[in-house]
Amino acid sequence: MGGWILGRIGNGASAIVVASVLVFVLLWVGPNPLEQLKRNPEFSPADIERITEQYGLDQPWHQQYASWVRGLARGDWGDSMVTKRPAKEMIMERLPLTLLVTGLAQLLSLAIATPLGIMLAVRRNSGFDHSVAVATFALMATPGFLLALLLQFGALKAYHATGHLVLPTAGPGGEGFLDAVRHLALPVVSLTVMQIAGWSRFLRSEMLTVLASEYVRVARAKGLSSRTIQLRHALPNTALPVITIVAMDVATLFGGAVGTEVIFGLPGMGSLLLTSVNQRDVLVALDIVVIGALLLVVANTVAELLYGVVDPRTRSHS
Amino acid sequence: VANRGNALKGITATVGRTACALAYAVACALLAAGCGSVQAPATDTAEGAAPVRGGEVRVGIVQEPATMNPYILASGVVDATVFDPMSDALVEWGPDSQPIPVIATKVPTLANGLVRRRGKGMDVTVPINPKAAWNDGHPLTCADVRFTWQTIMDERWVVLSRAGWDVITGVDCPDPHTAVLHFRTVYSDYLNVLVAILVPEHDQRGKDFNSSWVEDVPVSNGPFEFDRWEHGTYIRLRRNEKYWRSDQGLPRLEGVEFRFLQDPNTLNLQLSTGEIDMISRPLNATVDRERATFPRSTYVVTPTMIVQLFTFNHSHAPMNDPRIRQAVAYSIDREQLIDVILGKPFRLLHSTLVPQLGDYFVAPFDRYRPDPDKADGLLREAGYQRAASGYYERRGEPLTLQYKGLADKGTSLQIAQLLQHQMKQAGIRMQITLETPQVFFGQTLRSSAYDIIFWDQGVRNPVQRSFFHCEPSPGRGNAGRYCNKRVSAMIDQAENALDPRVRIRLVREMQQIIADELPVLPLYQRLLTAIYAPGLRNVSPNPNSTVTWDVANWSWVDGTRDAERGAG
Numbered sequence: 026m027g028g029w030i031l032g033r034i035g036n037g038a039s040a041i042v043v044a045s046v047l048v049f050v051l052l053w054v055g056p057n058p059l060e061q062l063k064r065n066p067e068f069s070p071a072d073i074e075r076i077t078e079q080y081g082l083d084q085p086w087h088q089q090y091a092s093w094v095r096g097l098a099r100g101d102w103g104d105s106m107v108t109k110r111p112a113k114e115m116i117m118e119r120l121p122l123t124l125l126v127t128g129l130a131q132l133l134s135l136a137i138a139t140p141l142g143i144m145l146a147v148r149r150n151s152g153f154d155h156s157v158a159v160a161t162f163a164l165m166a167t168p169g170f171l172l173a174l175l176l177q178f179g180a181l182k183a184y185h186a187t188g189h190l191v192l193p194t195a196g197p198g199g200e201g202f203l204d205a206v207r208h209l210a211l212p213v214v215s216l217t218v219m220q221i222a223g224w225s226r227f228l229r230s231e232m233l234t235v236l237a238s239e240y241v242r243v244a245r246a247k248g249l250s251s252r253t254i255q256l257r258h259a260l261p262n263t264a265l266p267v268i269t270i271v272a273m274d275v276a277t278l279f280g281g282a283v284g285t286e287v288i289f290g291l292p293g294m295g296s297l298l299l300t301s302v303n304q305r306d307v308l309v310a311l312d313i314v315v316i317g318a319l320l321l322v323v324a325n326t327v328a329e330l331l332y333g334v335v336d337p338r339t340r341s342h343s
Numbered sequence: 344v345a346n347r348g349n350a351l352k353g354i355t356a357t358v359g360r361t362a363c364a365l366a367y368a369v370a371c372a373l374l375a376a377g378c379g380s381v382q383a384p385a386t387d388t389a390e391g392a393a394p395v396r397g398g399e400v401r402v403g404i405v406q407e408p409a410t411m412n413p414y415i416l417a418s419g420v421v422d423a424t425v426f427d428p429m430s431d432a433l434v435e436w437g438p439d440s441q442p443i444p445v446i447a448t449k450v451p452t453l454a455n456g457l458v459r460r461r462g463k464g465m466d467v468t469v470p471i472n473p474k475a476a477w478n479d480g481h482p483l484t485c486a487d488v489r490f491t492w493q494t495i496m497d498e499r500w501v502v503l504s505r506a507g508w509d510v511i512t513g514v515d516c517p518d519p520h521t522a523v524l525h526f527r528t529v530y531s532d533y534l535n536v537l538v539a540i541l542v543p544e545h546d547q548r549g550k551d552f553n554s555s556w557v558e559d560v561p562v563s564n565g566p567f568e569f570d571r572w573e574h575g576t577y578i579r580l581r582r583n584e585k586y587w588r589s590d591q592g593l594p595r596l597e598g599v600e601f602r603f604l605q606d607p608n609t610l611n612l613q614l615s616t617g618e619i620d621m622i623s624r625p626l627n628a629t630v631d632r633e634r635a636t637f638p639r640s641t642y643v644v645t646p647t648m649i650v651q652l653f654t655f656n657h658s659h660a661p662m663n664d665p666r667i668r669q670a671v672a673y674s675i676d677r678e679q680l681i682d683v684i685l686g687k688p689f690r691l692l693h694s695t696l697v698p699q700l701g702d703y704f705v706a707p708f709d710r711y712r713p714d715p716d717k718a719d720g721l722l723r724e725a726g727y728q729r730a731a732s733g734y735y736e737r738r739g740e741p742l743t744l745q746y747k748g749l750a751d752k753g754t755s756l757q758i759a760q761l762l763q764h765q766m767k768q769a770g771i772r773m774q775i776t777l778e779t780p781q782v783f784f785g786q787t788l789r790s791s792a793y794d795i796i797f798w799d800q801g802v803r804n805p806v807q808r809s810f811f812h813c814e815p816s817p818g819r820g821n822a823g824r825y826c827n828k829r830v831s832a833m834i835d836q837a838e839n840a841l842d843p844r845v846r847i848r849l850v851r852e853m854q855q856i857i858a859d860e861l862p863v864l865p866l867y868q869r870l871l872t873a874i875y876a877p878g879l880r881n882v883s884p885n886p887n888s889t890v891t892w893d894v895a896n897w898s899w900v901d902g903t904r905d906a907e908r909g910a911g
Contacts, residue, residue, distance in 0.1 A: 107410075108557070181615055181616060184616050290602070290613075296605060297575065
């Protein structure tokens with residue numbers, strides 16, 4: 026078991042290295058900051074020399090990458106070229122909000138999509154099933170930003186109707202717990218609704234497959250109640266694919282958080298990523314991408330560990 | 344700073360542009376529909392009631408400043424809108440483009456004897472108000488003016504621009520309340536040095552200015568002082584309790600908060616719900632369409648000192664031929680471009696200057712109206728014949744122009760497409776490329792890889808050395824590579840002329856030559872909107888400055904934010 030876990034962690038680390046090299050090279054082959062500085066008449070040669078030395082801009086990409094990795098190993102994530110602040114400080118003040126919003130969305134999605142998926146499978150081809158199918162397909166076809174806009178518009182309509190701003194349209198809040206809940210409600214709902222749509226369809230499909238299997242027929246023949254069959258026999262067997270999709274959707278959620286954070290004015294990592302890419306703040310952008318990759322790898326490693334727990338056969342196969 | 348700020352705003356838009364544009368369009372439509380039932384007449388100006396102290400104002404802005412230091416260049420710039428409430432300058436440009444003394448007790452001019460020629464140079468004497476002080480109570484004196492010059496000229500600091508300061512050879516302080524600036528040459532644009540943000544000597548001497556004012560500004564001299572910066576969310580300024588003009592009841596507000604919202608649609612929504620009190624941004628759509636989005640807000644449109652124009656490339660064929668430039672000018676229906684794409688209140692501009700510059704302003708480009716016969720004559724004279732393809736050709740090659748513009752302008756593509764259509768009608772093929780600011784400024788302008796560009800020029804200084812002199816000043820200089828020795832000599836003369844009458848005469852004469860030779864063809868003056876809560880008083884947008892330039896005078900009608908007293 027120990028070797029198996031180490032193997033999974035090793036795979037994850039390799040993925041992070043590959044992702045970071047790719048991102049570094051992509052940013053490196055983009056507009057060269059040193060060339061841009063040299064072309065800018067507002068910089069004197071002394072300014073260019075100082076900035077070049079400070080950020081090692083005249084070194085080849087692999088040396089710059091190695092220097093960045095050495096810095097990471099020392100806990101030094103580099104300084105932002107734009108704000109001159111340590112990248113680590115900039116990211117760490119943003120990371121908790123992103124984790125909170127995406128984590129809440131993930132939990133809520135799971136809590137709602139699981140029973141919904143079961144209900145859809147059990148009541149397949151009913152009016153309820155068809156109605157939810159229309160709604161979920163519509164949601165899956167809706168761009169995330171449009172859903173966010175509609176939620177904001179709903180908040181605006183409610184404000185005009187009542188004269189009270191029940192749900193603020195943007196910002197993180199911060200004047201107490203309730204204020205934070207009010208401010209985070211719309212972004213969390215926006216991310217959650219998108220996830221529920223996809224996950225509930227997926228669960229429905231998995232449940233239908235399991236409910237049609239031999240052992241369920243046997244259980245039914247033994248006279249077990251439908252509820253017992255669904256919850257004790259069918260549901261655990263849908264766990265493996267569900268774990269997979271939840272782990273994979275960490276990346277989707279993280280990517281979706283960029284748009285959500287921008288639209289809802291949340292100072293999270295997504296909005297920082299957008300700002301740093303726009304401002305060619307290479308180190309900050311790189312650090313954020315690596316953290317995103319790290320989160321994805323951690324989620325997938327946890328998922329693989331859970332496979333082993335849920336179904337010990339996967340351990341022996343691997 | 345303003346130009347780089349605009350460029351950076353453009354950069355900010357690059358990644359999320361498509362989504363934001365669509366989002367904005369959808370939200371405008373939704374808002375216009377949704378607010379229909381609660382419409383109230385919008386007003387153009389806030390009139391009236393006696394100023395009451397109290398309340399804060401929340402201003403929504405799209406781009407968060409990278410640092411608070413307006414002088415030091417990183418890759419971004421502090422938004423001057425954020426810094427202005429913390430800073431009083433010696434002199435400010437007023438809304439009527441006239442200088443207003445702020446910390447100076449008088450605006451130095453030749454007429455009042457405070458500007459004097461001295462050999463080849465000149466001296467500018469600035470009388471400093473003895474009451475002027477920093478927010479820590481330390482008096483603001485000539486030493487601060489001298490230290491500001493020393494700081495800006497210090498080679499150790501990565502200062503954005505030293506323009507104007509590098510003509511100064513020294514600053515003398517005969518007494519603490521008199522600063523004498525010695526200029527190496529006669530420098531007629533000296534007032535633009537006096538509008539600079541002052542650096543407090545007692546706070547900054549001995550410090551690394553590259554690292555100062557990055558996270559906060561502990562010592563400042565404006566009506567508000569730095570309070571808190573919550574990164575990604577807001578910067579809050581509070582009332583400067585030791586403000587040196589507090590005996591005039593200033594400032595009237597308790598504080599100003601700048602909220603950062605990257606999505607323009609969210610800014611709109613927050614203004615509609617009273618979560619923020621003000622937005623200020625360039626006007627791209629027609630006023631009527633935007634006004635409908637904010638039926639309950641005060642909506643003010645202000646001209647800016649920025650001209651949107653076409654620049655023709657003089658460095659290579661075909662646009663180095665004046666006949667081709669004129670033929671192009673006679674083929675463009677500029678009136679149609681304005682009417683169809685921008686609508687009211689945009690107006691066709693017949694000058695590279697703006698009416699706010701008073702006597703400097705002339706409109707010599709009004710001669711260029713669509714005239715197919717003139718264009719045909721000029722092209723034939725240049726050796727082109729109209730071919731069966733409908734295009735003019737010379738030696739079998741159609742007359743083809745490379746048109747480049749910025750992809751971040753809301754109407755940039757529409758203008759390019761309509762222009763392309765007009766050119767086609769006139770028999771001239773035009774190929775359009777819209778580029779990101781990095782490519783446009785970093786490559787296209789520097790390598791001169793275009794025939795026509797559509798962009799903007801700041802015209803605060805009517806002499807316009809940067810755009811029409813054979814040896815322009817550093818920066819976005821003379822992109823069209825236009826060079827006329829006579830014009831350059833007139834620019835040199837105008838810059839050395841302290842008598843405004845002489846400058847006005849030279850500038851007006853220059854405008855006529857420029858209209859003849861067509862290095863540029865102006866289209867319109869850019870407009871800025873300020874949209875704010877109806878209870879906010881004494882906001883006076885200024886074409887020469889940011890919307891917060893006179894924030895000390897702002898007040899709420901009864902000392903409370905509209906949103907807090909349920910009037911939003």
